[in-house]
Amino acid sequence: MAQMDVLLTKEPTPQAVPACELPRKVYDVARNAGACSSSGLANAGFHSAKYLVDEWSQNCYARYHQAFADRDQSERRRHESQQLAAKTQALARRSQDDATRKVGARLQDTHGWKSELQREVGELDAESDLLLAQKQRLARALDATSVPFSIATDNLQCRERRQHPDLVRDCVETELLKEVELIRNIQELLKRTIMQAVNQIRLNREQKETCEMDWSDKVEAYNIDQACAHYHNQSTDVQFHPHSSKFEESASTPETWARFTQENLCRAERERRASANLRVLIDCILRDVAEDLRLQCDAVNLAFGRRCEELEDTRHKLQNHLHKTLREITEQEHNVAALRQAIKDKEAPLKVAQTRLYQRSHRPNVELCRDAAQFRLMSEVEELNMSLTALKEKLLEAEQSLRNLEDTRMDLEKDLAVKANSLFIDRQKCMTHRACYPTILQLAGYQ
Missing domain, CATH: 1.20.120 (Four Helix Bundle (Hemerythrin (Met), subunit A))
Structure with a gap:
């Protein structure tokens, strides 16, 4: 029985006969009714119920067997507990290491x-x-x-x-x-x-x-x-969180x-x-x-x-x-002045010729003759009138030309002013402003 106190490091070998709890034995106390019995001693002043030696032996054997069975069961449970503790310790260590690796991989991701x-x-x-x-x-x-x-x-x-x-x-x-x-x-x-x-x-x-x-x-x-x-097992800031092992409904998956x-x-x-x-x-x-x-x-x-x-x-x-127009105007003005002078110069000969004809028209009687002098005076007056008519026509034409030249001069001067204004607008106003582009x-x- 002393060997049962040794700590078992391995699982014990199963017994050939499986241990089981013995049934309780019901003992009937035999009554001594013979000549040598003590059943009548009650009358002597005391009463006692004594067991037989076999009964006492059976009772001791039952106690021994019960103690052995209890120790064997306790030793087996202790061994199983030690194995379970070692197994759970190793599992916890492996789980923790694996979780740490997973957290490290998650950190890398x-x-x-x-x-x-x-x-x-x-x-x-x-x-x-x-x-x-x-x-x-x-x-x-x-x-x-x-x-x-x-x-x-x-x-x-x-x-x-x-x-x-x-x-x-x-x-x-x-x-x-x-x-x-x-x-x-x-x-x-x-x-x-x-x-x-x-x-x-x-x-x-x-x-x-x-x-x-x-x-x-x-x-x-x-x-x-x-x-x-x-975090590790020796960390001081860890504590129990019973409800932390539940997944949140809004939690995502690694894929999502x-x-x-x-x-x-x-x-x-x-x-x-x-x-x-x-x-x-x-x-x-x-x-x-x-x-x-x-x-x-x-x-x-x-x-x-x-x-x-x-x-x-x-x-x-x-x-x-x-x-050129101004020069032509000047020449035309001289021409007009010359024509006027020519017309004026024809007035004196015409007066002389007409005066002669007038004076000769007063000749008396037969002396009023159409002689050569008379014909020449009449032709002279006619020539002078024709010359005056031609000169006056030329004077009118010259004056019209002069007026036309004056109009042209005014138009040219106006057009020059327009062109100067256009040049001023395009060159001075517009192009100067466009220099700021x-x-x-x-x-x-x-x-």
Whole structure:
């Protein structure tokens, strides 16, 4: 029995006869009724019930057997308890190590997605800044178009002050109208592009905010998992949380968790690509706008130069004609004066001839003869009258020519004044104002 007290390290070998609890034996006390019995001693003053020796032996054997069975059962249960404790200890250690590895793997996954989100947030922020700079370029370019528009409209208004007959729809006005229409179309295009940039910046910021919220959640989850990964059995800040082993109804699965972040990254990348494409489009638009405006400006300036050359050439021709007209007026005035003098010079011979005829008409009787002198005097008067008539006609024609020359001189002087006014408007007003046309850098939004 002393060997039963040794600590068992292995499971005991099963007994050949399985131990079981013996049934209780019912003992019937035999009554001594014979001649030697003591049943009659009660009358002697005491009464006792004594067991037989066999009964006493059976009782001791029952106690021995019960004690052995209880010790064997206790030893078996103690051994099973020790095995269960060791097994559960090892299981708990394995579970804890596996959970720690799982938390570490989760930390790596979270760190990877967190890094991707942080990178995407940085790229979105940089892309938004670049697009904002392009939007500011658009705004500067839109402001810069107000100067060409005011120049073109001012040129049209100034040219409305041209006088007849220079108030014509020439190539300059055609080019100016094309320039005004081009600037209006460009302004509408720039306004629409600015609205697109504003909307894209808003989408970039919304997607950046979404990624930042996801990143913030992952940072918080990473910190929590990192703290969980450092917990161990000797940690002092651990305690029981009986209800923490339940899954939350709103909890996500690893697939939905990864898909959520992946979708956020895909949307962010899509908006970033759209923003980059819009920046390229804005750059092309601004470059084309600046080139178109400068080309149209050069076309208008070329039209102004040609028109000024035409006006200058016309003015020189008009001045030449005016100079010749003035010289002709002077000569015609001398001619009129000579004709008048010639007419005046014919008055005296006519008076002499008519006086002679008048005096000879007073000859008496037969002396009033149509002699050669009479015929010659009459032919002389007729010749003088014909000369006077011709001279007067020439005088009238000369005076009419002089009046025509005077009218032509006035028209030429008026036309010269009109041409000078047109040259002043085109050269001094319009072309001087067009010298303030914005540069190609200003039209492209760089300044």
